[in-house]
Amino acid sequence: MEALAGASGDALGSSPVHRLDPRAKCVVTVLFVVAVTSFGRYDVSRLMPFVLYPVAIATLSGVSAGSVAARTLAAAPFILLVGLFNPFFDRQVIVRIGGLAVTGGWMSFLSIAVRSFLAVSAAVLLVLTTRFDLLCAGLRKMCLPRVFVTQLEFLHRYIGLLAGEAQRMVRAHDLRSNGNRPKLALVVYAPMIGLLLLRALDRATRVHRAMKARLFDGEIRVLRPLAFSRSDFLFILAWGGYFLVCRFADVPGLLSGLAGVR
Amino acid sequence: MHMADALLSPAVGGAMWAVTAGLTAYSAKKLKEIPDDSRVPLMGVLGAFVFAAQMINFSIPATGSSGHLGGGMILAILLGPHAAFLTLASVLVVQALFFADGGLLALGCNIFNMAFFPCFIAYPFIYRKIAGRYATAKTISVAATVSAVIGLQLGAFSVVLETMASGISALPFNAFVLLMQPIHLAIGLVEGVVTAAVVLFVWQARPEVLAMAEENAPMRGFSMKKVLAGLAAAALVTGGALSWFASTYPDGLEWSMAKTSGSEELPAPEGGIHAALAGIQEKTAFLPDYGFRASEPEKSAGTEAETPKPETPAAWPNPDAGTSVSGLVGGAMTLVLAAAIGMFLRRTSAARR
Amino acid sequence: MSHHYLEVRDLRYAYPDGTEALKGVSFRLEHGEAVGLVGANGAGKSTMMLALTGLIFASGGTIDVGGTLLSKKTVGEVRRRIGFVFQDSEDQLFMPTVFDDVAFGPLNQGLSEPEVRERVTDALTRVGAERLADRPTYRLSGGEKRAVAIATVLAMLPDVLIMDEPGSGLDPYGRRLLIGLLRDFRHTRLIATHDLDMVLDVCPRTIVLHEGRIAADGDTRTVFSDAALLERCRLEQPSGMRK
Numbered sequence: 001m002e003a004l005a006g007a008s009g010d011a012l013g014s015s016p017v018h019r020l021d022p023r024a025k026c027v028v029t030v031l032f033v034v035a036v037t038s039f040g041r042y043d044v045s046r047l048m049p050f051v052l053y054p055v056a057i058a059t060l061s062g063v064s065a066g067s068v069a070a071r072t073l074a075a076a077p078f079i080l081l082v083g084l085f086n087p088f089f090d091r092q093v094i095v096r097i098g099g100l101a102v103t104g105g106w107m108s109f110l111s112i113a114v115r116s117f118l119a120v121s122a123a124v125l126l127v128l129t130t131r132f133d134l135l136c137a138g139l140r141k142m143c144l145p146r147v148f149v150t151q152l153e154f155l156h157r158y159i160g161l162l163a164g165e166a167q168r169m170v171r172a173h174d175l176r177s178n179g180n181r182p183k184l185a186l187v188v189y190a191p192m193i194g195l196l197l198l199r200a201l202d203r204a205t206r207v208h209r210a211m212k213a214r215l216f217d218g219e220i221r222v223l224r225p226l227a228f229s230r231s232d233f234l235f236i237l238a239w240g241g242y243f244l245v246c247r248f249a250d251v252p253g254l255l256s257g258l259a260g261v262r
Numbered sequence: 263m264h265m266a267d268a269l270l271s272p273a274v275g276g277a278m279w280a281v282t283a284g285l286t287a288y289s290a291k292k293l294k295e296i297p298d299d300s301r302v303p304l305m306g307v308l309g310a311f312v313f314a315a316q317m318i319n320f321s322i323p324a325t326g327s328s329g330h331l332g333g334g335m336i337l338a339i340l341l342g343p344h345a346a347f348l349t350l351a352s353v354l355v356v357q358a359l360f361f362a363d364g365g366l367l368a369l370g371c372n373i374f375n376m377a378f379f380p381c382f383i384a385y386p387f388i389y390r391k392i393a394g395r396y397a398t399a400k401t402i403s404v405a406a407t408v409s410a411v412i413g414l415q416l417g418a419f420s421v422v423l424e425t426m427a428s429g430i431s432a433l434p435f436n437a438f439v440l441l442m443q444p445i446h447l448a449i450g451l452v453e454g455v456v457t458a459a460v461v462l463f464v465w466q467a468r469p470e471v472l473a474m475a476e477e478n479a480p481m482r483g484f485s486m487k488k489v490l491a492g493l494a495a496a497a498l499v500t501g502g503a504l505s506w507f508a509s510t511y512p513d514g515l516e517w518s519m520a521k522t523s524g525s526e527e528l529p530a531p532e533g534g535i536h537a538a539l540a541g542i543q544e545k546t547a548f549l550p551d552y553g554f555r556a557s558e559p560e561k562s563a564g565t566e567a568e569t570p571k572p573e574t575p576a577a578w579p580n581p582d583a584g585t586s587v588s589g590l591v592g593g594a595m596t597l598v599l600a601a602a603i604g605m606f607l608r609r610t611s612a613a614r615r
Numbered sequence: 616m617s618h619h620y621l622e623v624r625d626l627r628y629a630y631p632d633g634t635e636a637l638k639g640v641s642f643r644l645e646h647g648e649a650v651g652l653v654g655a656n657g658a659g660k661s662t663m664m665l666a667l668t669g670l671i672f673a674s675g676g677t678i679d680v681g682g683t684l685l686s687k688k689t690v691g692e693v694r695r696r697i698g699f700v701f702q703d704s705e706d707q708l709f710m711p712t713v714f715d716d717v718a719f720g721p722l723n724q725g726l727s728e729p730e731v732r733e734r735v736t737d738a739l740t741r742v743g744a745e746r747l748a749d750r751p752t753y754r755l756s757g758g759e760k761r762a763v764a765i766a767t768v769l770a771m772l773p774d775v776l777i778m779d780e781p782g783s784g785l786d787p788y789g790r791r792l793l794i795g796l797l798r799d800f801r802h803t804r805l806i807a808t809h810d811l812d813m814v815l816d817v818c819p820r821t822i823v824l825h826e827g828r829i830a831a832d833g834d835t836r837t838v839f840s841d842a843a844l845l846e847r848c849r850l851e852q853p854s855g856m857r858k
């Protein structure tokens with residue numbers, strides 16, 4: 001739950017990045033992810049210019065690089081698992097650095113690692129710099145079905161609460177088993193989950209009552225005016241342009257050419 | 263079985279986004295047809311329940327490892343397919359955003375793999391068929407178990423297809439399938455047993471909850487034909503996106519073309535599993551590594567750009583070691599530059615404060 | 616101005632499982648009156664409050680709120696007049712931010728944006744929580760949650776306030792603040808609580824509920840000095856009276 005506690009969308013900062021319209025940040029994030037993932041499987045160096053984006057956003061927003069990295073690494077296991085097969089199946093040597101022969105498999109593995117880091121860090125930065133309610137307001141304005149946005153908001157609201165209940169149940173069980181933490185046997189686990197579920201159902205009933213007591217009629221209404229300003233527009237334009245250039249021009253190649261490396 | 267951005271091509275990711283957006287809009291529309299304002303908090307809290315339940319691990323008998331609930335089938339059983347789909351989708355969105363599970367591009371795939379199959383296939387065609395009319399402890403257990411297993415098998419297979427179509431992983435199709443399906447058979451059995459146990463628990467404690475869920479989930483409009491038509495449409499969208507992508511941005515798929523044109527075959531270590539796998543592949547292959555050359559031209563006949571172009575000089579993979587090294591050096595330089603810009607930004611923004 | 620009354624006659628309710636929670640309850644709250652509702656666990660306090668706001672439909676009896684008889688048709692009107700503060704603020708605060716939550720009721724009343732903003736500001740100021748407006752609701756302390764929960768109801772300008780255990784989970788300081796707040800309100804108030812000292816401080820009149828029936832209804836000090844009654848209803852004399 002720490003992940004949620006740390007970044008639960010109450011990104012309360014007031015940096016220029018925080019103040020951008022959530023829609024602008026969403027658009028740029030998507031552009032970024034698409035640009036990064038659109039490279040060929042062996043591309044590593046061409047991905048490097050894209051590192052600028054998370055670095056710049058993290059710096060400008062004052063979000064600590066450590067928290068971005070920690071969150072980003074949380075995504076690593078599955079990717080590494082699948083990516084690690086590449087070196088075994090793709091053994092064509094494609095680069096020689098000095099005496100070292102690098103196979104396509106290792107290059108593509110490296111590429112997977114880099115693009116994973118980039119894509120995940122962009123999403124992480126989006127939530128770290130955007131209040132969740134405003135993000136949802138942006139999603140509503142961007143024509144997502146209202147039921148779905150409302151669902152996101154309710155889910156986000158009650159995750160912490162139910163997670164707390166779950167934790168307390170497990171702790172109570174642990175205490176009864178003399179301090180040593182046995183893994184839950186299925187016979188204990190299933191009723192525990194069942195109980196958690198019944199409590200969740202009761203909670204839903206009570207919340208529904210509280211809503212009806214305040215005249216809920218099936219429609220959730222919110223006042224969250226968003227103003228798309230010129231700086232939002234510029235933000236999209238600037239980063240979009242940068243991504244475009246880096247996607248279609250070989251910036252690292254040009255740089256190394258300038259530096260005279262052949 | 264979260265798909266990750268890093269293993270996806272934008273074409274596959276984008277196409278699955280489109281498919282998922284369609285399913286979301288469809289589900290939202292269906293819910294509007296049967297207004298029920300108690301559903302709003304119910305979906306929200308049950309989504310949170312799935313989250314919370316996933317934090318509790320139990321020991322899987324006789325293996326020494328531990329597992330947790332996925333929750334897809336439970337939601338489908340409690341909420342009906344449409345509400346459950348939206349709820350699961352919201353769970354996956356929050357996981358992608360806050361827990362870096364999957365990723366934004368992969369979100370479409372993940373929602374499709376983990377929400378579509380349990381809600382729109384396993385629930386209506388398996389669970390309801392078995393436990394729909396005569397709900398007894400036995401039918402509920404069997405129905406929950408079988409549907410959880412099948413939902414997960416389909417989802418896992420879908421992961422394989424998406425990965426293959428993206429072509430970032432070098433894992434051959436058959437190896438990937440042999441890896442994914444048995445693992446998910448095990449996971450599915452466990453999920454099935456837990457789902458059955460939890461549903462039974464609720465059924466005994468609060469029979470009305472399940473009865474109401476069934477009432478609210480009319481099965482009208484669920485025909486195999488429709489679902490198959492939907493899947494065909496999804497395949498068309500994906501295929502269309504892929505071929506468009508292939509013709510517009512050749513390098514994304516080029517490697518697979520290169521492979522199919524034989525310039526980059528597996529090094530085929532003598533004998534052993536690799537050779538065996540390669541053998542099987544040659545016979546059964548229908549996915550990008552091996553099949554695109556055959557299927558591509560007919561799919562987008564009429565445009566001439568999509569035929570695998572002979573290697574253009576700038577294209578990857580470029581085995582010319584010289585340029586690759588300079589590429590690496592350039593990459594390193596760019597990285598340093600990015601870091602320097604970051605440092606500069608930090609200075610200036612610190613100075614402003 | 617004496618129309619903000621609440622009159623309950625022979626109210627009965629049984630839960631679907633057969634539990635008779637209310638077995639014929641009658642009382643009348645006059646305009647501006649503050650009344651304590653006490654009773655042991657399971658006495659039927661929460662059930663009664665749900666019935667008063669039409670969140671469960673009584674199986675017998677009538678509820679009259681300032682001249683409007685509660686029925687399926689008038690339930691919206693009744694909920695407009697009765698503000699219900701729930702026992703668990705986590706249930707009451709379901710929106711992402713404090714502002715959204717306080718604005719929820721007024722927006723459902725169909726007010727215009729400026730009116731809603733004014734209502735929100737006023738209500739939050741009233742409970743001393745105006746600086747919390749942009750905070751996410753799940754990030755508040757227990758006391759802050761309670762204050763905001765009360766504000767969500769105040770923002771709808773109800774005539775009658777009913778509160779289920781408003782003091783639960785508050786520390787002594789938070790409890791004092793709450794008591795100050797409740798004393799200052801001019802609404803007709805019905806406050807269900809186990810905190811008899813709070814009743815003593817806030818409510819001149821007390822209703823004692825016991826097993827779904829009214830066991831006593833009258834001046835708070837008189838009721839609380841009847842040791843036999845308190846004993847029978849599993850209650851304890853407040854420390855404030857033992858001095």
Ligand SMILES: Nc1ncnc2c1ncn2[C@@H]1O[C@H](COP(=O)(O)OP(=O)(O)OP(=O)(O)O)[C@@H](O)[C@H]1O
Nearest residue numbers: 630632634636654655656657658659660661662663
């Ligand atoms: N959902 C329910 N289904 C069945 N019986 C219920 C339900 N809720 C409450 N009851 C029963 O109704 C009776 C009155 O309960 P109620 O919650 O109104 O008491 P209360 O006075 O609010 O108690 P407390 O002080 O513990 O909050 C109790 O006997 C209780 O067991």
Ligand SMILES: [Mg+2]
Nearest residue numbers: 660661662779
């Ligand atoms: Mg109560």
